[in-house]
Amino acid sequence: MMALKKNWIYFLLCSLLLLTACSGKETGTDDLTAPQDIKAPAGQKTVAVAVMNADPFLLTAVQKFEELHKDIHIEINEYKSTPQSGGGTAMPGMTQEDMEKFVQTVTTQALSGNASDLIAMDNLPQEKFIEKKILINLNDLISKDASFDKSQYYQNILQTSQVGEGLYSIPFSFYLEKVIMANTPLLNKAKITIDDSAWTWNQFKDIAKKLQGQIGSSFPSFANMPPSQMLYQYIDAHYSELVGQGKTNFDTEPFRNVMRQIKSMYDEGILSAEPVMDQKQTMFSLNGLVEPLSALMDMLRSDTQFLQMPSFDGKPSGFGYRTTLLLGINSKSKVQPEAWEFIKFLLSEEMQASPQLGGYPLNKSVLDKTLEEGRQMIEQGKIPVPGGKPSAETLKGNILALQEILERARTKAPGDIKVSAIAIEEFDSYMSGQKSAEEVSKLIQNRVNTYLNE
Missing domain, CATH: 3.40.190.10 (Periplasmic binding protein-like II)
Incomplete structure (x- = not known):
């Protein structure tokens, strides 16, 4: 750990x-x-x-x-x-x-x-x-x-x-991170449909338990998800509330409840930090859609759904991105x-339009041209697609789906990365059972205050 x-x-x-x-x-x-x-x-x-x-x-x-x-x-x-x-x-x-x-x-x-x-x-x-x-x-x-x-x-x-x-x-430029890859065959087998527009971690927990009950516990519910990533997601989305107007709010019951909620999902086996190389052997996993053509190829996979991360408060979180x-x-x-x-x-x-630019260009027309070039290469067979060349309608639909995801990409105003690092470092002692939520939240509060006042 x-x-x-x-x-x-x-x-x-x-x-x-x-x-x-x-x-x-x-x-x-x-x-x-x-x-x-x-x-x-x-x-x-x-x-x-x-x-x-x-x-x-x-x-x-x-x-x-x-x-x-x-x-x-x-x-x-x-x-x-x-x-x-x-x-x-x-x-x-x-x-x-x-x-x-x-x-x-x-x-x-x-x-x-x-x-x-x-x-x-x-x-x-x-x-x-x-x-x-x-x-x-x-x-x-x-x-x-x-x-x-x-x-x-x-x-x-x-x-x-x-x-x-x-x-x-x-x-x-930017790239998408914190994208959930869901196992479509398992969801279909359990007759589960997910509306990810405003789902919460409590709803995710219920879905995971339903899947485990119907399919069995041989499949991890959510792999490739370190506890620190969960805490970082919360801090990232609520930075202005945790560190705003010159006042820090880590030593509070709402923040401690988030810590407890995260820990409970690992204790109950809902979340796992262990990597799973074969996506077919997990219900959900954390991934990213890093650049246009590889993302388009991922979108063409019939066995995978791409979902935005659940939130802790039910507010739409959108797809996370980094620049x-x-x-x-x-x-x-x-x-x-x-x-x-x-x-x-x-x-x-x-x-x-430079090939040296990583991720997705900020210029929409440049990205549209890149996706159009990718569509033509796939249709002409210049880019092999696992499972065979898709129909023109399927290909067009997946391009539109990717463009919609990019339009839904959002993140809160950039927070101080040092604040997140402090919180993650102290959070480990809570996850390991060495310290209580009260002790850890006070430590985070004190260290962040010291840092911000330097």
Whole structure:
């Protein structure tokens, strides 16, 4: 359990990074370093961009942007482990300590007024940055820029990327996570129909018990679901209630009841953290729909239904998503117009259609073209489909179903990832029976208060 907990905390801190982490260089785990300032040639303005790792998509965008804008130089300030000597390629030697140091270093720079012009906000405490007025509200730029058509992009993603009424960082692509894969033959055998539009974990529990009663307990009810993921889902959906208006609400009976509800589902065998490789051997499992073509292939599986996660309170949760890059503009930057031009270039059809962009592009027309190309390749037999080539009607229906899922993707305003890590770390002692819900909720409350007041 301890190893599982540590692995999940590390995943929580690094999940966005790992999607685009293949940088083509071997790296070690020495102190994180940022390159020294590079002076642009005379007549050029420099836009500095602070990122953990510059992936191929970003590097290509910089090259193309500078070719189009000779008067602007994009300087990438990359915070990563110092490269080791030697050749070859490898994933970056990223550790939890590296990530924490990155967060601390960039946050310190921002609070002292020395941040880059553009800041990758993926794992940074965005609320703290907003409170200190470090980031500008991008909605102000959008409303004044007639050349920027906001309607081209997924409005649900832009809306849920906001904090309050402000858009302080903007994504360029996203991927679906926390998608439930349900075993269709088992559900049909038990004559169970699921309406996932507003279902709760209590309803899920009743369905799982009904399935176990009719089919037998040889099938796990829900595999690939660590307890920490359950708690993270709750914190993610209720962050503004748990940490809002300068007051934390972990040491409360509602939060303790959620902890108890999570634990009971594992104690009763409803949920399991154990992975199941064969989806036919489980009733439900946690998965993700990461990119268009593979998602379309998954949608064509006749033995699987894709459902959104249940909620704890009955409020529609939508399909969870994460972004691969979030950029915010420093309010103290002297090159805000140039920084905004670079953001718009990253959102252009040219860059949104780049094969180096991970996940789903934010630009809807680009995604529609990708799905249309996938449809044609499947119909022409260029992409083999397990179970045989589907009919044109089936294929069209599954594309529409995927588009509907993407329109239903939503998440709460980004919370401070460190808060979630603290809660998950302490939650393990409750799951293992070492501490009571009261003890753990007080510990979480005290540690989060200490962190937020630093």
